[in-house]
Amino acid sequence: MTEIEEQVFSDIETDVITSDVMEQLARSSFGRLSGFELYYPRISRNLEIRKIYSLIKKVAKSNASVLIQGETGTGKELIAGAIQAQSLRHDKPYVTVNCAALHEHLLESELFGHERGAFTGAVSTHIGKFEQADGGTLFLDEIGDMHPSTQAKILRVLQEQNFSRVGGHKTIEVDVRVIAATNKDLWQEMEAGNFRADLFYRLNVVTLHIPPLRERREDIQLLADYFRVKFSQELKKNIGEFTEETMQLLTNHTWPGNIREMKNIVERAVLIAAEGHPITLKDIALTGKDYFAAGGRNRRREDRKPTGLPTLNLETLEKQAIVQALEQAHWIQKEAADLLGISPRVLNYKISQHQITHAGWRKHNE
Secondary structure: OOHHHHHHHHHHHOOOOOHHHHHHHHHOEEOOEEHHHHHHHHHOOOHHHHHHHHHHHHHHOOOOOEEEEEOOOOOHHHHHHHHHHOOOOOOOOEEEEEOOOOOHHHHHHHHHOEOOOOOOOOOOOEOOHHHHOOOOEEEEEOHHHOOHHHHHHHHHHHHHOEEOOEOOOOOEEOOOEEEEEEOOOHHHHHHOOOOOHHHHHHHOOEEEEEOOHHHOHHHHHHHHHHHHHHHHHHHOOOOOOEOHHHHHHHHHOOOOOHHHHHHHHHHHHHHHOOOOOOEOHHHOOOOHHHHHHOOOOOOOHHHHOOOOOOOOOHHHHHHHHHHHHHHHOOOOHHHHHHHHOOOHHHHHHHHHHOOOOOHHHHHHHO
16 A cells, blocks of 8 residues: 555545645655545545445456446546556557547547458558557447447447447457446436447446435535646646635535546636735635525625726727736636626627637647
8 A cells, every 4th residue: 555545545544634744645656547536435424425436346366347327528538547547458459439529430440440441441450449559458448328339349349349340351359358438327318229238237337326416515626626736736836725605615516527527627617816815705716696595695796896997989898898807717608798787709800800818828828
């Protein structure tokens, strides 16, 4: 057991993860995962997540297929990575494919590869993900979106551990462990004829159900603090902790986007928070509806009111109003558009028309 592990598991007994340990976990890495991402199921306060950790320990050392189910953004890919990191294949290739991101024919080529001349544009032989993962693990994300014809070919590979490239005749032998994930209810998909029952039962050797973040509120502070430390380190900013009022708001939020939503919100907060100061309510980007639903009070309406302007020239007034809205929104165009009561597309046109620029935009586009 490493020094970090000993400290983490010692702190678990006292139900406290210190900021120093959190920083060590954020800095350390194990393959593709940070120390926190690897150990999170173990240090979670949520009973269901801890049960998942126990299952991970049991299945990681086997070659059994694993099916991970949960809403979008719940951290299914992290769980898959944790299984890989603790498996006997941890030092072998770990290849991921998003099945929802590619068209049926492109996905087939991506998974199995293709021979030169197999189709228009196939100017060279392409090695597919199954070959790349030989000896290791292949993570099929969003497998519920895979076309039935591709599902049949996946089933054959899982059963026989061999396949042929698109346009090829040579049989290629592989030794690949498959971990799959989906945000869909595969039982309903099977009943609707969208997912093969035989593939489901082949994948469903072990199933892990990841609860949404709204059902594990006891972990919200732990996760928010991790992302705060992580992004503070990446951006080299000295950002303080969340104020009590801010953490209460985060705890009460329903998190429809789950951990992915939290990651984005905390990253933005670290970006715009003042150096050396804590993260306050004004640094948290929640819509007005979500803000008040989470118990937020007295959102400062004066921020949305333009100050006195020294001219009545319509073009000048418009430009000053746009600049002021951008400043109030920390130069985030969508939020500035909301303040101005126009669409982001109209605001983008007006910004170009008035030749308004910002250093952050140039850096982002470089």
